[in-house]
Amino acid sequence: METSAVLYTAAFIAYGLMDVLGLMPQEISSAGLTLPGLFSKYFGDPSLDFTRYHLRRTTCSVIVHLFLPLVYCIGLSFVCPSLHMFNPRLWSATTLSIWLPSVTVGMIGLSIALYWYTNNWQRHPMTVQLSQLGQPWRRVAGSINAEFLHIDKFVSQLGGSTVIVTDSWIIQCNVHSVNLIHQRDAVLNVAAADEHNFTLDGQSKQYLTINVNSINSKFKSFSIRLNSHQYSQLTDKLQAPIRTARTVLIQQSLSDRFISAFREQVQRNGMYQIPPGSPALEPCVGCLQVLPQVKIQKMCAPVDDGQCRQCFCRPMWCLSCMSKWFAARQDKDRPDSWMSSTAPCPMCRAKFCMLDVFELSL
Template sequence: MFLDSEILLFSILYLLISGCIVYPPVEFISSGLTISSIFSSFLKSENEHFILYHIKRSIITLFIYSLLPLAYIIGLWFFNYSEEIISIWSTDKSLLWQLFTNSCFIFPLLALYQIKTWSDDNWKNHPIAVNLSKFCNNNGTWLSVASDINVEFRRIDKICIQTNAVSKIIATENWILKVTPLTIFVAHQSDATFNACHTDTHSISPDNSRQVQYVTIEVKSARDNVPSFNIRINTSDFKDLQDRLARPISILPNVLVHKSLMDKFVDTFKEVVKENPLYNTQEVS
C-alpha cells in the first residue's frame, strides 16, 4: 500500500512537470526552463534565420513531447520501481497499462520517422514549408517566401505579441504570422481580411489583479488552399496590431472591444448604472 502511494505521488509530480514542459508557466520561462532556452545553442538566433529557427524548434519540440511517456517509465526505474515496471507486462495487468508502456517506445520512433519525412528534400514536407509554399508565385519555392519573411522579421518596425506561453503573433510589413509549437500559420496582408468575431472578459488577469479582455480575430486569406486561423490577443494590444496591419480589423456588430482605458470605464459605468435600483416618483400637489 505504501509503495502504491509512492508511485501515485511520483505520477502526480511527473504530470505536473510534464504540463510545465508542454505549457511552461511564468516561473519556468523566467528561469530559462523552456525548450527554446535549453536548446538555444542548437537553434541559434531567431532574428537571423527566423523560418529555419522555428523549423528546428518544432522538430525538437515534437521529439521532446514524444519522450515524455518514456521518461515516466525511466523515472520509475531510476527510483527503484523496476519490479513494478516488469510486472506491467505481465498478463494479470490491465490492457490499458500494457498499451501505455508499449506506446512509450513507439512514440519516439514515430516522432523520428516524422522528422525524417519532414527533412526530405530540404524540409519541403515540413508543415511550415507547406504553409509557405501556398504563397509561391510563378516558379518560386517556399525558400523564396521564407527569405522574404526572414528579411522583414529583421526589421525593427515589426510587432510581436506573446499571446500565451507557447504561441505568439508577429506582424511585419507584408505578413502576419501565428507561431505555435509545431508550425506557423501564415497570411499575406494584401489578400487577407481581419474580423474581430468574439471577446471574453475576465475579472482577474494572469499578470495582475485587474480586469482583462481578450479579442479573437479571424484571419482569412483570399488565396486558395490557405486555411483561415484565429488569433486571440489582449485588447490592450489591439491598437498596436491594427497600426501594423495594412488592412483594418472589422469588428462585428455584436462584438464590444475595449480599445482604450476610457472604453473600459464607459462600459463599466454603464454596467454599474444598470445595477442601480429603480424608483417611481409622484409629484404631490
C-alpha cells in the same frame, strides 16, 4: 501504487501539460527549463534566420512531446523499482500496457520528424506553406527573415502562441506549428471578446479572438487571441481594416482613449499652411514610415502668455507619433489632467498643449 510513484506521476503530468500547451510559468522559462532554452544552440537565433529557427523548433517539439510517455516510464522505473520496469521476465499485463504504447508513440514522433527533415525540409508543413507563396521557398523565407528584423513589427504573446505582424506578413507561432499569410491575402474579423475580472494584478482584462481568413483557398484559416489593449497597435500595422461584429465592444486602454481624443482635437484645431519655397518634407523621424503631418504652432494664448512657447521647428512628425509622444509625457497617476496638460517639443523642448498642434495642409 507507492506514494513516490503517485507524486512523480502528478508532477510529470503537470510539467508535461504546461510544456505541451505552452503555459510554462515565467520562473521556469527564465531558468531555461523549456525546449527553446534547452535546445537553443540547435534552434539558432530567430533574429538571424526566423524560418529555420521555427522549422527546427516545431520538429523538436513534436519529437520531445511524443517521447514524453516513454520518458515517464523510464523515470518511473527509478522512482518505483518494485515495478521491475526494466525486467521483461517480471512484467505484468499492466506494465506491458504502459511500455508498448509509450514506445509506439515515441516512434511515431521520430518518424514524423524524419519525414519533415528529409529532402531539405521540403515536407515540413511550414515549408509547404512557403512553397505555395512562391518558388523557391527559401526566397520567400528570406523575405520573412528580413522583415522580422524590423524593430517596428507587432509582437504579441499569449499562452503558447505568439503573433507577429510585419509590413507584409501575419504569422502565428504555436508550440507545434506555424501559420502564416501574406497581408494582401488576409481578411480579419473580430469574432468574439471575453472579459476576465479576476486577474493577478486585480484589473479587468479583455481578450479578443480574431479570425484570419485567406482569399487564397490553398491556405487554411486560423484564429489569434490578444489583449484588447494591443488592438490599436495591431491595426496600425495592418494594411487593411479589421471587421468587427456588431455584438463585440472592444475596450481600449486609457492611453489609447487619450490618443484618440488627442487626434480628434488636432483635427478640430484647423490646418497649417506650409509657406511657399519651404524645403521638401522628409519621413517622420518617429516611425520613418510616412511624411510629417503636424506642426506645433502656439495658438492657445498670446505669444508671451501661459506655459506654452512658440516652436520654430519644421514639420518632422506624423500625427500618430506626435500623439504617442504627448501621451508618454503625462503623469500616469493623474489621468484627469492629461487633456489640459503640456509636453515638450521632441526637438527644441518648447512646451505645447493639444491646442497648439495643427495638421499640415499639403
